[in-house]
Amino acid sequence: MQLEQRIWLPRDGWRILNSDGPIAPALVIFFAAPGTTDDGARFNELKSFYPAASIIGCTTGGEISETDVHDGSIIATAIAFERAGLVFAETSIGGEERNSFDAGVRLGRGLPRQGLRGVFLLSDGTQVNGTELVAGIQHVLGPDITITGGLAGDGSSFVSTRVGFNANPEPGKLVAVGFYGPEIRLGYGSVGGWDAVGPERIVTRSAGNTLFDLDDLPALDLYKKYLGLEAANLPASALLCPLRIHPAGKPEASLVRTVIGIDEERKAMTFAGTIPQGHVAQIMLGHFDHLIAGAGQAARKAAFPEAQLAILVSCIGRKLLMGQQTADEVEAVHDVLGQACRLTGFYSYGEIAPMENSPFCDLHNQTMTITTIAEA
Amino acid sequence: MHRLLLRQLKKARGGKEGGAIDLDTLLTLVDGAYGEFERQHRVLGHTHNVMREEHGQLNARLSRLRDGISQMGAGFSIWDSDDRLVLRNQRMREILSHITGDIQQGVCFTDLVRRETPFVLTIGDGKDPDEWAAARMSRHRNPAGPFEIAFTNGRFVQVWEEKTGEGGIVSLYLDITDRKRAEDELRQAKEAAESANQSKSQFLANMSHELRTPLNAVLGFSEVMMSEIMGPLGDRRYHEYAKDIHDAGSHLLDIIDDILDMSKIEAGHFDLDAQWIDVADLIGETLRLIGARAREGGLTVVREIEPNLPPLYADLRSVKQILLNLLGNAVKFTPSGGKVTVAARLLPSRGLALSVSDTGLGIAAQDIPQALKPFGQIERALSRRHGGVGLGLPLSKHLAELHDGTLEIASEPGKGTNVSVYFPPARVGRAAAVAS
Numbered sequence: 067m068q069l070e071q072r073i074w075l076p077r078d079g080w081r082i083l084n085s086d087g088p089i090a091p092a093l094v095i096f097f098a099a100p101g102t103t104d105d106g107a108r109f110n111e112l113k114s115f116y117p118a119a120s121i122i123g124c125t126t127g128g129e130i131s132e133t134d135v136h137d138g139s140i141i142a143t144a145i146a147f148e149r150a151g152l153v154f155a156e157t158s159i160g161g162e163e164r165n166s167f168d169a170g171v172r173l174g175r176g177l178p179r180q181g182l183r184g185v186f187l188l189s190d191g192t193q194v195n196g197t198e199l200v201a202g203i204q205h206v207l208g209p210d211i212t213i214t215g216g217l218a219g220d221g222s223s224f225v226s227t228r229v230g231f232n233a234n235p236e237p238g239k240l241v242a243v244g245f246y247g248p249e250i251r252l253g254y255g256s257v258g259g260w261d262a263v264g265p266e267r268i269v270t271r272s273a274g275n276t277l278f279d280l281d282d283l284p285a286l287d288l289y290k291k292y293l294g295l296e297a298a299n300l301p302a303s304a305l306l307c308p309l310r311i312h313p314a315g316k317p318e319a320s321l322v323r324t325v326i327g328i329d330e331e332r333k334a335m336t337f338a339g340t341i342p343q344g345h346v347a348q349i350m351l352g353h354f355d356h357l358i359a360g361a362g363q364a365a366r367k368a369a370f371p372e373a374q375l376a377i378l379v380s381c382i383g384r385k386l387l388m389g390q391q392t393a394d395e396v397e398a399v400h401d402v403l404g405q406a407c408r409l410t411g412f413y414s415y416g417e418i419a420p421m422e423n424s425p426f427c428d429l430h431n432q433t434m435t436i437t438t439i440a441e442a
Numbered sequence: 443m444h445r446l447l448l449r450q451l452k453k454a455r456g457g458k459e460g461g462a463i464d465l466d467t468l469l470t471l472v473d474g475a476y477g478e479f480e481r482q483h484r485v486l487g488h489t490h491n492v493m494r495e496e497h498g499q500l501n502a503r504l505s506r507l508r509d510g511i512s513q514m515g516a517g518f519s520i521w522d523s524d525d526r527l528v529l530r531n532q533r534m535r536e537i538l539s540h541i542t543g544d545i546q547q548g549v550c551f552t553d554l555v556r557r558e559t560p561f562v563l564t565i566g567d568g569k570d571p572d573e574w575a576a577a578r579m580s581r582h583r584n585p586a587g588p589f590e591i592a593f594t595n596g597r598f599v600q601v602w603e604e605k606t607g608e609g610g611i612v613s614l615y616l617d618i619t620d621r622k623r624a625e626d627e628l629r630q631a632k633e634a635a636e637s638a639n640q641s642k643s644q645f646l647a648n649m650s651h652e653l654r655t656p657l658n659a660v661l662g663f664s665e666v667m668m669s670e671i672m673g674p675l676g677d678r679r680y681h682e683y684a685k686d687i688h689d690a691g692s693h694l695l696d697i698i699d700d701i702l703d704m705s706k707i708e709a710g711h712f713d714l715d716a717q718w719i720d721v722a723d724l725i726g727e728t729l730r731l732i733g734a735r736a737r738e739g740g741l742t743v744v745r746e747i748e749p750n751l752p753p754l755y756a757d758l759r760s761v762k763q764i765l766l767n768l769l770g771n772a773v774k775f776t777p778s779g780g781k782v783t784v785a786a787r788l789l790p791s792r793g794l795a796l797s798v799s800d801t802g803l804g805i806a807a808q809d810i811p812q813a814l815k816p817f818g819q820i821e822r823a824l825s826r827r828h829g830g831v832g833l834g835l836p837l838s839k840h841l842a843e844l845h846d847g848t849l850e851i852a853s854e855p856g857k858g859t860n861v862s863v864y865f866p867p868a869r870v871g872r873a874a875a876v877a878s
Contacts, residue, residue: 075457077456078457263489263492263493264492264493264496265496265500291492292488292489292492293485293488294485294488294492295484295488296481296485296488306485314607315606315607315608315609351485351486351489353482353486354482388478389474389475389478390446390449390450390471390474390475390478391446391475391478393449394445394446397445
């Protein structure tokens with residue numbers, strides 16, 4: 067497996083970051099700041115660099131290269147495989163087609179099961195229910211195929227995200243790449259590093275991804291109590307306190323959900339993912355040191371000695387919270403995986419990875435999710 | 443240099459090593475970083491305060507729960523997913539103190555069962571202790587409703603176990619010894635009463651039989667004497683005495699028959715021999731038997747029989763006995779100049795109704811239940827004045843019930859009594875069948 071990474075910055079244009087020499091890549095993965103790809107010029111330039119490659123990419127809430135976190139850049143990683151095979155599946159969502167599970171089923175059907183080793187997925191980030199999407203893919207492929215990836219971002223605006231497959235990225239697109247053959251090796255790790263604070267409470271009233279009551283009291287009031295002065299900046303400041311949920315008696319199946327909106331009138335909160343009634347919920351708090359340690363832990367889970375490339379999908383919430391210290395979590399990953407492993411990635415509206423201690427994949431929030439790739 | 447400052451310098455150099463530092467960029471970055479640190483510090487400090495407050499609330503909730511559990515009347519314990527005791531209340535310790543002695547937190551459930559087993563009463567009956575312990579464990583792991591354990595110290599415990607969310611068990615031990623003893627006493631008393639009643643019925647049946655045999659001689663020979671088959675009795679008074687002997691004997695025989703029937707019914711040995719009966723015919727026949735006594739008593743007897751009455755599927759002897767009893771009572775308790783009415787009619791919902799009403803003494807409402815009990819004739823004085831042992835009404839009621847029917851009494855003291863017997867529609871034939 068050979069790699070070449072490029073960065074595009076508005077002031078400098080494209081620049082090669084590192085290269086294993088002249089390579090003939092089969093796959094190019096790029097992560098682009100919102101707005102940078104709108105005119106189609108950057109995609110055409112990439113196409114001209116790697117005319118024979120299949121190109122997938124998406125917009126972000128921040129781009130990761132080596133140990134840097136950028137805003138306003140494009141990071142492209144070209145990968146030449148020696149023997150591994152690739153199959154791509156793409157679909158759209160939006161307009162009439164709103165069903166995320168069905169979109170997942172369509173993607174899954176596009177990937178032959180024979181020889182499939184793993185799936186990397188990029189999805190629209192504002193029109194898709196990630197939990198349903200992953201369930202749809204696993205419905206077709208079964209639980210023993212690892213699915214990782216993330217939902218595209220739109221900076222901190224949460225308005226419109228774009229994904230592209232051999233075309234300039236567009237809203238409402240989803241693309242999955244299936245890795246095939248015995249030579250391919252994949253690893254993953256997904257860790258949050260958030261601290262659960264305060265008592266566990268029961269979700270006593272919710273509907274879909276809207277939460278009303280915890281322990282029969284309005285969840286919004288509880289959040290305001292925890293946020294204190296920061297409550298004035300809701301919903302943005304709710305990023306400080308994501309919610310951990312798990313089915314009663316099953317803390318090992320915990321998921322973290324990010325607040326994406328509030329409704330003062332109904333005292334309701336909207337989350338990036340389903341909040342099932344009856345689940346146990348606990349407010350979480352991000353301590354920078356612990357979040358950074360969490361990223362390192364994710365890297366240790368994903369690490370294997372031969373890993374050549376790591377795709378980091380980290381949550382936009384972590385970046386908005388940590389500000390200039392965000393790069394520390396990328397450095398923590400770099401420290402674990404070492405010089406030999408190249409890093410790329412982006413800040414996402416939702417990370418996709420298997421559940422801890424379970425073959426089933428799900429949508430995660432507020433994690434650092436890492437996919438490591440190597441060819442034996 | 444701190445890695446953050448290094449990054450800020452790199453950014454201020456436009457991302458190029460050794461480039462010129464843009465001071466404005468650097469200051470903006472440094473200022474921003476201080477702001478971020480302050481915010482984090484503020485948020486953590488505030489959260490600390492909120493958590494302290496919530497900690498207090500949690501403590502209050504916890505002590506309320508702990509208080510509630512300790513005040514429970516049942517033994518309460520929680521076992522974790524490794525089956526170790528996490529919590530038990532005072533009552534649990536008291537219940538177990540009589541059996542296994544107190545158990546300590548952290549003790550394994552298997553250990554409790556091991557200590558409990560030698561004190562289990564059923565094991566004394568030859569049940570294998572290992573088998574009992576295994577069954578107890580399996581019940582504990584897959585709870586399916588409450589069960590009871592009897593201990594050798596005479597205590598009974600009802601055990602309720604349920605799975606907890608974390609995969610452990612919550613267990614309730616209820617000392618039900620007092621309830622078990624009361625149940626036991628009640629059962630013994632019931633058995634004794636049933637046995638006594640059985641003996642009584644048996645005794646009555648035997649006695650009735652023994653009484654009937656000599657009575658046959660009394661009746662037979664008094665009849666022989668009355669008919670003077672073997673020659674005249676001589677003095678007319680002998681003839682009257684013979685008639686008195688015969689009348690008294692017949693009355694005695696009736697009473698003995700009633701007692702025998704009552705004891706048969708109570709013992710559940712009364713068999714019905716059902717057939718289609720023409721009710722009008724039967725009433726006519728009965729009135730002929732009772733007519734003389736009514737006339738002697740100066741009573742008017744009225745028949746109100748619905749025309750074209752359908753036949754009744756019933757035991758002829760029983761229905762006749764009911765009619766005789768009711769008419770006999772009416773005649774007996776109605777003063778001279780009164781009226782006795784016997785009626786039969788068809789009611790769409792209740793079937794065939796036979797009723798006997800009189801203008802006699804009547805029964806007070808509160809005395810009616812007593813009148814329906816065997817040997818329950820209302821006033822002893824009445825019984826002495828009118829004779830009889832008070833079996834007529836209860837026997838009629840039982841006979842009606844044997845036909846799935848009912849007997850109802852409506853009465854007003856001083857005005858009269860109406861007794862109606864209802865035979866259900868299932869026992870009533872079609873009127874046309876009789877007509878043909």
